[in-house]
Amino acid sequence: MNSHAVLAETHEVSNQPPSLDGINLYRADLPLQEWTRHFGGAWANDRIDAYGALAGGPLMAAGFLANENKPVFKSHDRYGHRIDMVEFHPAYHQLMAAAIEHGLTSLPWTDPRAGANVARAAMTYMHSQAEAGSGCPLTMTYASVPALRMQPDVAEIWLPKILATEYDPRNLPIGQKAGATIGMAMTEKQGGTDVRANTTRAYPVGMPGPGQAYELVGHKWFCSAPMCDAFLTLAQTDKGLSCFLLPRHRPDGTRSEFYIQRLKNKLGNWSNASSEVEYRGALAWMLGEEGRGVPTIIEMVSMTRFDCMVGSSALMRQALSQAAHHCAHRRVGGRVLSEQALMQNVLADLALESEAAIALSMRMAKALDNAHDEQEDKFARLVTAVGKYWICKRAPAMINEAAECMGGAGYVEDSILPRLYREAPVNSTWEGSGNVQCLDVLRALSKEPGVLDVLFAELGDGHGDARLKAHIEGLKAGFRDTTDIQYRARQLTEDVAVGLQAKLLLEGGNAVVADAFIASRLGQGGRVYGTLPRGVDVEALVARSTPHLMG
Incomplete structure (x- = not known):
């Protein structure tokens, strides 16, 4: 080879992160493990772990294929008969089969022990990271059960097939x-x-x-x-x-x-x-x-709205995992990105958003596990709308920021980030847009006695944190003033959401996470991600959120 040919060999791959292909999404996600245990899903740990391996491996690969090969409508067969069929790539059927066989459409109904909805939410959270589109029929199948049970003669025919793991x-x-x-x-x-x-x-x-x-x-x-x-x-x-x-x-x-x-x-x-x-x-x-x-089908809608919370939380987590992993290995100016102060600020802020989302979603799952309890039922009635509004609203901007952490690598279709970004708006629109959710919050508070009391019983007195206590007092004042309350519905719903998230993070026991969230969301945080106040332990937050590359 002559000297010019040697010089022309430019394509040496360097300064790139190792692949995340095949990672166990449960073992790589410390917050998910902790919140699953916190809300009673520990008994299903082996089951969730097995699905984590599946979701991060073959289902993640199937997700790319299912999105690259969109479904095709076939109105007629080749003989001219009307058939009204939709044809899917085999990868889509692989995703559906895995989810149904592992109980994502049936577990809380067939094994309604404490923590069943938490365990299902954990598996749904990981499935949605691999491929979110298949979540639509999976969610509706799971959520149809309460509405069908209102008509026992119809349910007798349909429920055995709906609850089958085949x-x-x-x-x-x-x-x-x-x-x-x-x-x-x-x-x-x-x-x-x-x-x-x-x-x-x-x-x-x-x-x-x-x-x-x-x-x-x-x-x-x-x-x-x-x-x-x-x-x-x-x-x-x-x-x-x-x-x-x-x-x-x-x-x-x-x-x-x-x-x-x-x-x-x-x-x-x-x-x-x-x-x-x-x-x-x-x-x-x-x-x-x-x-x-409407009251009949709302039994289904409440469940699908909950899955919108879980689904948006999942999209945020996968975006965070990709960004944190990239930045843990990419060097800029001779230094690893995740060790540079400004990037630490951004990644830590994204980590707070992600963990607060899964904490609130898992708290909702616990309420569904205890729906026979009047207080928990009222909590779920309110917070389904609160969480659906807030978590789904936060997802698009959060995913955009995560993609930006990766630069051009996060903008190309070889990455999963564009798919996550395109997917994010569906959860905020489907099953009632933001305004619908906020008006539903007001409807629950005005038409169902005791809902506001349940909310403030849940929030408590701030759990020893003066900032949260002040936020709760401000929230109480906001609800007492009914003047132009519909105009303020989004602000009130946001205040309920961040108050609940702050309270849950305090209860979770990780002081670094809770203090950073309260300082930024209830204090002097900025208007975009990466504007955390001084004093936050960003290194600990980044380390907690970066995927742990094991199994």
Whole structure:
């Protein structure tokens, strides 16, 4: 080789972090381990650990494939028959099968011991880091159970298949399926969030009323996961908006009059199919009381909103893991990035946001585990909306900052960061946008006696921290003043969220984390990430959040 050829050999790879491929997402995440134990999920440690290995390894790889190969709508078969099918890459089916087989759609219902929702949340948290789009049908299947239980005769047919730990993607009638998934179709183009403006009509086939068969006629602007076996949906009857279960097949095995019009071309959530559909006399069964469709389906919505909290927390954690890992190995100016003061400030701030999110999500999981307790039920009623608003709102900016820590490496599609960033807005929009959540907070406080008392009992007196105590007193004053309270709903909801997060971090026992969070969120923190006040132990926070490369 001549001298010029030697000089032309420029591509020596250096100053790059080692791969995170194959990392166990549970073992690499100290805060997740601690909060899972703190809220009663320790009994499932081996189960969660096994899923951590799966999520960080084969499911992480499957996530990239499922997003690179979007679902495709097939309206007709090659002979011209209308089939209304959505075809998915095998990687998507791999993700669905793993989640269902490990109980992500069923665990709290089939093994309702203390900590079951916490354990499921931990596994869902890791699954969503590997691939968030598949979380849509998984969440709706899990969340459909309370609504179906309101109609025992319908539940008797469907729940055994919904709670089965077997993924069966075949397009067959329910009687021939080993397992079933459930979707949702509520939104119409003229109403959006205002589902009471829905125009889809339901006509009784015979006798009207709960558990009876109806034929539905109308159009749904958003039908999530149209390949599911049945859908919870809303339609108008003579007594008002009612809730129905609409299967893809009729009892005689023929396909229902359920027609997919097109798949949505979305900002993110690429692996999941979202669609517009038409009902042209589609057969469905009424769930719950006629004319009480919203209270019936809200049983499902509460659960899906909780998973929005967990899902956004997961996106933030994966972004943090990638950024912290990159900065722990990348050298700039001869020094490792994570040892440089300003980058430590940024990474520590991101770590606080991530840990506060998972702490609040796990506290909500504990409330769901104790839903039979009146106080916990009221807590969940309020904090589902609080957490869904706040955590989902924080995710996009946090993920953007994490991508910036990685420079160009975080901006290219070879990295997972662009997918995380595209995914983040769906959780804040789906199941009610920010304003809907904040108005729901006010609704819970005004219409359900004792909810405000439960909130302040949870917050306590500041747990010995004067800054938190002052925040709580300010919050009480804010709720006492009902003047223009709707105008202030976002500020009040934010104040509740950060107050609860501060309280939880204090209880968690890590003084470094709690003090830094309170100093920055209740004190003199800046307007963007990386503006922590002086005196914060940023080195400890960065070390705590950086993935531990073991197993």
